[in-house]
Amino acid sequence: MNAGYLIDMDGVIYRANQLIPGAKQFVLTLVESGSPFVFLTNNSSPTPEDLSVRLGHLGLPGLSPRHFYTSALNTAEFLSETHPACTVFVIGEGGLLAALHERKIASDAIQPSYVVVGEGAVSMEKLAKAHSFIEHGARLLATNPDNWCPVSDDGTRPGAGSTAAFLEASTGRRAYYLGKPNGYMFHRALRKLADMVGGTRPENIIVIGDTMETDIRGAIEAGLQSYLVLSGSTTLDAVAEYVYQPTRVLNSVADLIEELASGKPSSRLDSPVFQQARSVRPHPGNRHQTDAEHPAKSRPRPPMTR
Numbered sequence: 640m641n642a643g644y645l646i647d648m649d650g651v652i653y654r655a656n657q658l659i660p661g662a663k664q665f666v667l668t669l670v671e672s673g674s675p676f677v678f679l680t681n682n683s684s685p686t687p688e689d690l691s692v693r694l695g696h697l698g699l700p701g702l703s704p705r706h707f708y709t710s711a712l713n714t715a716e717f718l719s720e721t722h723p724a725c726t727v728f729v730i731g732e733g734g735l736l737a738a739l740h741e742r743k744i745a746s747d748a749i750q751p752s753y754v755v756v757g758e759g760a761v762s763m764e765k766l767a768k769a770h771s772f773i774e775h776g777a778r779l780l781a782t783n784p785d786n787w788c789p790v791s792d793d794g795t796r797p798g799a800g801s802t803a804a805f806l807e808a809s810t811g812r813r814a815y816y817l818g819k820p821n822g823y824m825f826h827r828a829l830r831k832l833a834d835m836v837g838g839t840r841p842e843n844i845i846v847i848g849d850t851m852e853t854d855i856r857g858a859i860e861a862g863l864q865s866y867l868v869l870s871g872s873t874t875l876d877a878v879a880e881y882v883y884q885p886t887r888v889l890n891s892v893a894d895l896i897e898e899l900a901s902g903k904p905s906s907r908l909d910s911p912v913f914q915q916a917r918s919v920r921p922h923p924g925n926r927h928q929t930d931a932e933h934p935a936k937s938r939p940r941p942p943m944t945r
């Protein structure tokens with residue numbers, strides 16, 4: 640089986656600082672199979688080195704930094720390819736600053752060509768500066784479109800998308816969003832995957848992720864296979880709401896261990912989740928008939944990305 644894998648991390652490999660059951664065996668089997676793989680994350684805070692250490696602490700030691708590709712690296716590559724002499728004002732953390740530094744993109748707090756928004760590091764002072772730079776001609780770039788990110792089983796934190804949305808509202812300018820599902824993220828990740836096996840792209844590329852708007856949509860638009868796992872942000876019932884559908888739906892990456900070890904992929908209808916009974920009930924959608932009639936009902940959480 641000549642396959643390569645692009646694998647999301649949060650909700651696929653771990654959740655809230657714990658490995659998802661079966662994820663360790665899955666990664667070990669993947670390493671043993673010799674298939675090239677890259678972990679693909681929209682989180683722009685960590686460096687590949689940070690992620691390798693983090694997975695080591697969670698029980699997966701020995702993964703080299705070259706196995707990780709983040710939206711911060713994608714943003715730095717995008718700028719160095721399309722506008723190498725640019726300067727940037729950054730709202731973001733270590734992973735983004737390191738990636739830009741590595742690509743020799745200069746920081747500029749006087750007249751930047753871009754305001755680059757990543758995860759975290761927000762303050763009203765920084766937002767006010769960024770607002771003023773955009774008003775004076777800087778372009779607005781975000782590392783990823785995620786409005787929120789899971790931090791525990793029942794909690795989230797604001798993501799880069801929500802910081803960019805603040806600046807879009809205050810300046811009236813639209814941001815350009817890198818990271819998944821942007822095709823540039825997949826284009827660069829595929830190149831990285833090909834480099835791992837001597838420059839030839841594997842015939843069959845499989846994207847594994849838990850989020851429809853980023854992982855699955857991006858995979859489909861890049862012409863790749865998409866495996867949705869239900870160990871993260873998406874429930875089986877929610878899948879039907881989307882225009883685009885994953886190639887396969889799995890409970891978790893644990894479902895792939897056997898076929899990876901044997902080298903025999905199963906077909907879509909063999910996906911374990913399709914053997915489970917589904918409740919048949921109408922889909923009212925995320926809407927209220929009127930706000931006035933349901934004053935006490937809380938609003939549904941907005942989609943992870945726009």
Ligand SMILES: [Mg+2]
Binds near residue numbers: 647849850
């Ligand atoms: Mg995820």
